[in-house]
Amino acid sequence: MIDVLIVGGGPVGLATAICCARAGLSVTVTEPRAAPVDKACGEGVMPAAVRRLAALGVTPDGHPLRGIRYVDAAHQADARFRHGSGLGVRRTVLHAALAARAATLGIPVLPVKVTAFAQDAGHVTAGGVEARYLVAADGLHSTIRRALERDSRAPGPPGQSRSRVARDQAPQRYGLRRHYRVAPWTDLVEVHWTPQAEAYVTPVSPDVVGVALLFAKPRLGRPPAAANPGAAGQEASDRAPDDESGDFKTRLSAFPALLDRLAGADPASELRGAGPMRQDVRRRVYGRVLLVGDASGYVDALTGEGLGVGLAQADALAACLAAGRPADYERAWRRASGPAWRFTAGLLWSRNHPLLGERLVPFAQHFPWIFTTLVNHVAEA
Numbered sequence: 001m002i003d004v005l006i007v008g009g010g011p012v013g014l015a016t017a018i019c020c021a022r023a024g025l026s027v028t029v030t031e032p033r034a035a036p037v038d039k040a041c042g043e044g045v046m047p048a049a050v051r052r053l054a055a056l057g058v059t060p061d062g063h064p065l066r067g068i069r070y071v072d073a074a075h076q077a078d079a080r081f082r083h084g085s086g087l088g089v090r091r092t093v094l095h096a097a098l099a100a101r102a103a104t105l106g107i108p109v110l111p112v113k114v115t116a117f118a119q120d121a122g123h124v125t126a127g128g129v130e131a132r133y134l135v136a137a138d139g140l141h142s143t144i145r146r147a148l149e150r151d152s153r154a155p156g157p158p159g160q161s162r163s164r165v166a167r168d169q170a171p172q173r174y175g176l177r178r179h180y181r182v183a184p185w186t187d188l189v190e191v192h193w194t195p196q197a198e199a200y201v202t203p204v205s206p207d208v209v210g211v212a213l214l215f216a217k218p219r220l221g222r223p224p225a226a227a228n229p230g231a232a233g234q235e236a237s238d239r240a241p242d243d244e245s246g247d248f249k250t251r252l253s254a255f256p257a258l259l260d261r262l263a264g265a266d267p268a269s270e271l272r273g274a275g276p277m278r279q280d281v282r283r284r285v286y287g288r289v290l291l292v293g294d295a296s297g298y299v300d301a302l303t304g305e306g307l308g309v310g311l312a313q314a315d316a317l318a319a320c321l322a323a324g325r326p327a328d329y330e331r332a333w334r335r336a337s338g339p340a341w342r343f344t345a346g347l348l349w350s351r352n353h354p355l356l357g358e359r360l361v362p363f364a365q366h367f368p369w370i371f372t373t374l375v376n377h378v379a380e381a
């Protein structure tokens with residue numbers, strides 16, 4: 001029997017495996033997709049996350065990022081990072097670097113998709129492996145989390161709270177991303193805002209930039225995810241929601257200044273999508289099964305700190321398991337994730353507010369020191 005079985009070999013699963021191995025635990029990862037795994041992502045790694053990766057012995061190639069720029073039709077605001085650089089890095093490059101580090105530590109990665117597991121007082125079994133603990137790092141639409149929530153759901157009170165109903169009916173946010181072969185025109189992550197969507201431009205190499213579009217779409221009239229976990233779980237997090245590049249082009253046309261920059265540039269990757277992004281998760285510890293990364297809950301990609309938060313969670317989780325205190329992880333997870341998630345939720349609320357939304361970029365331009373402080377709050381989260 002090994003100590004830890006990690007289901008999902010994305011960046012957070014691999015980082016958790018590396019942290020566990022370095023803490024002296026025997027660990028195995030299951031990941032059905034061949035390395036290097038790609039995914040829809042803005043690919044901006046904030047400075048604190050770059051330091052966390054380096055501390056794990058992972059230093060992928062990429063494009064240095066010096067800060068964040070907000071742009072709308074009439075305004076522009078720049079905020080520089082105060083403590084080191086971030087990194088624009090292709091997901092495939094990041095994944096390959098993490099996988100290589102895991103390999104040097106002798107961590108086995110099994111090409112297995114885990115669809116079921118069983119736990120008792122002493123151990124967990126999944127994918128033919130017996131372990132003391134199972135860590136679900138299987139992404140936004142985690143199969144393991146859905147099963148745990150289904151099995152542990154107590155009968156609820158008749159009816160739902162008004163805020164819960166409102167959230168279940170609100171439009172859901174999605175992301176689409178594609179790369180373009182063009183020399184980056186800035187070393188900032190450029191965020192273009194319209195009332196309906198944001199376009200993130202991240203330089204990832206001397207001749208490629210990534211463009212990630214974030215937008216809301218109305219729900220399609222099916223039962224809300226909370227009431228029907230199986231349905232939400234079927235949405236693959238790496239497929240474009242509409243599976244059509246036409247949708248990407250139409251949405252991109254709402255950003256004329258960005259279109260000018262990309263004029264004549266060839267696409268350098270296939271279109272990928274993710275969503276719905278928001279995943280409200282009630283708890284992270286279910287006996288010997290624990291959740292990490294996007295599987296443990298997600299708010300939005302608006303502030304681009306998902307990888308940083310996931311790396312912090314990985315560190316905290318490994319420390320709790322190495323100490324033989326898995327129950328402590330719930331509180332450690334809140335410490336690792338809470339400040340960033342609250343900030344993202346607050347910004348998202350402002351962005352959707354009828355009066356505040358259109359004033360965000362002008363505000364950032366007029367109060368650059370506040371903008372810079374907030375950007376650095378996220379960058380160091």
Ligand SMILES: Cc1cc2nc3c(=O)[nH]c(=O)nc-3n(C[C@H](O)[C@H](O)[C@H](O)COP(=O)(O)OP(=O)(O)OC[C@H]3O[C@@H](n4cnc5c(N)ncnc54)[C@H](O)[C@@H]3O)c2cc1C
Nearest residue numbers: 008010011012042043044114138139175274293294306307
């Ligand atoms: C549009 C968009 C833009 C973003 N931009 C940024 C950004 O700029 N900066 C940033 O820091 N973050 C960003 N994020 C967030 C970031 O991408 C995620 O937080 C990060 O990928 C989480 O990593 P993970 O390992 O938890 O999950 P994932 O990367 O989703 O990895 C999960 C892995 O689990 C595997 N898996 C799934 N099911 C199973 C199963 N049943 N058995 C075994 N394996 C399984 C999958 O194949 C996958 O490899 C963005 C997210 C989106 C959607």
